[in-house]
Amino acid sequence: MTAVAESAAASTAEVQRPGRRMRALGGWAVVVALVLLGAFIAMQVSVQMPSSRGALDPEGVGDSGAMALAEILRDQGVEVDVARTRPEARTAIGEGATLALSNPYTLTDEGILDLIAPAERVVFLSANTHLLSLLDMGDNAAADSTAVGPSCDTAEFAEVGTIRPDRLFHPADGVEGCFGRDDAAAVLVDETDDQTRVVVEGTRLFSNDYLSENGNAALGLALLGQTERVVWYVPSFEDTDIEAQSPDTLGTLTPGWVTPAILVLLLAGLAAALWRGQRFGPLVAETLPVTVRASETMHGRARLTAKAGDAAHAAEALRAGARRRLARRLGLAVNATADEVADAASDRLRVPRGTLQTLLAGPLPSDDPALVEYARRLQELESAVDETTREMRDPG
Known part of the structure; x- marks a missing residue:
């Protein structure tokens, strides 16, 4: 009876083993199928999703892009040409066209001045301190996000309404400041004999996410809708004119005879040390002067200040x-x-x-x-x- 039972149990195990193996293979097949399906969906989403590009990019669809402003300009009959290289921008700038660009951080001073030279009207949609100094249009003022109106006599700003600027400037002599109070303004307008330059910090004002607030869209139209064409230049590191230069080292700044002279002096000093060092006696232990730790000095100064x-x-x-x-x-x-x-x-x-x-x-x-x-x-x-x-x- 025992042999018969063992034979029956072995037969049952052999019958159940293929069934368990099939169920395990089926489970792994489901896992692999789910992984492949997830990868396929991720690839489709990444291929079909448009690029958000950078801030104030006229083709950027993200919150910080400026496609909404570009489309509003086109709806008003203004031709908007997007240029991503300086040669392309200079070729597109023609008579009566407005050059629009954000802070050209990838260009040298000479590159900036060369880029804006042919344009009759230039609108900087954002600027840093160095650009303000280069254009000699003013300097930074204390930030104030209170709603402000045009506060100037410029005709194109008459119907804009109020905006909440993120940054204010102190206009330089001869530069008109709009949308501000006292001696600070959010928009700087400098009209010379052959060119009009406008500076505004519009990173937030003209972004897709905030364009519909207050008079932001109206201000964008007032700045960029004064001509029939707008050439919108987008700065990038691919279009930079800043050349990488190796930093000067001590070896490149010194004459060629300096290194041999230093070696000769070192050898002479070593020889003198060996010569004179033989006359000294054995080393003697000597009490060192008092050393004041840096932390004690710091605490002492802090107590004096307090x-x-x-x-x-x-x-x-x-x-x-x-x-x-x-x-x-x-x-x-x-x-x-x-x-x-x-x-x-x-x-x-x-x-x-x-x-x-x-x-x-x-x-x-x-x-x-x-x-x-x-x-x-x-x-x-x-x-x-x-x-x-x-x-x-x-x-x-």
Whole structure:
């Protein structure tokens, strides 16, 4: 009976084994099919989804693009030509055409001036501090997002209404400021004998996401709809004229005879040391002078500042250190100005330009509570820049 039972059990196991194998293969087949289906759907979505491109790109469909403004211009009968290279833009610029472009950060000063030279009307849809200085149209003012009207006599702005600018400027002498108050304006207009130049910070105003707010669309039409054609140049690193140069080294800056002379002096010094060193006796232990650690010096200065109650001096020290660290993390020179650091940080954090000028170059706190709040804001700014740096290094 035992042998018969064992034989029956073995036969049953052999019959069940193929069934389990088939069920396992069927499960793996379902998993593979789902993976292939997901990959196919992802490929189709990536192929069919249009590119959002960059900020203020007239062909950009993302929130920061400017396709909506370009289409509004075309609906009003304005021909919009998109140029992505400087030769293409210069060829397209003809008599009576408007040249529109965002901040040309990829061009040298000579490249910018050469690009805008043939145009009768140039509209900069965004600008940094260096561009304002190059065009001699003004400098940065304190940020104020309060709704403002035209506040100038320029005819094309009469029907715009009000806007909420992200950045204001102080107009230079001879430059008209519109949409502002006191001595600050959101739009700068400089009319010379042969060219009209307009500067506005429109990264947010003219984006697809905010174009319908307030008078943003009307302002875009007023700036770009004054001529029958608009040549919209899109800056990019593929079209840069900035040539990479190897930094000068000590070897390239010194004459050829300096290195042999240094070697001769080193050999002479070594020979003199061996010659004179034989006359000294054995080494003698000697008490070293008192060494003050850096942390003790730091705490001592901090106590002196606290005792004096000089919150402004302490805040200036904190701000100077923060500017140096931010300049290093943003790839700027050590002696970069506060405006340049603020512009670079705004670009890195994707916040409206002008929002950081007050923090890095504005008035200093006058009491201890304000000093503590000021230090906290500086620390938050540095932490945010560090976080974006880590995200750029490790996109996954």
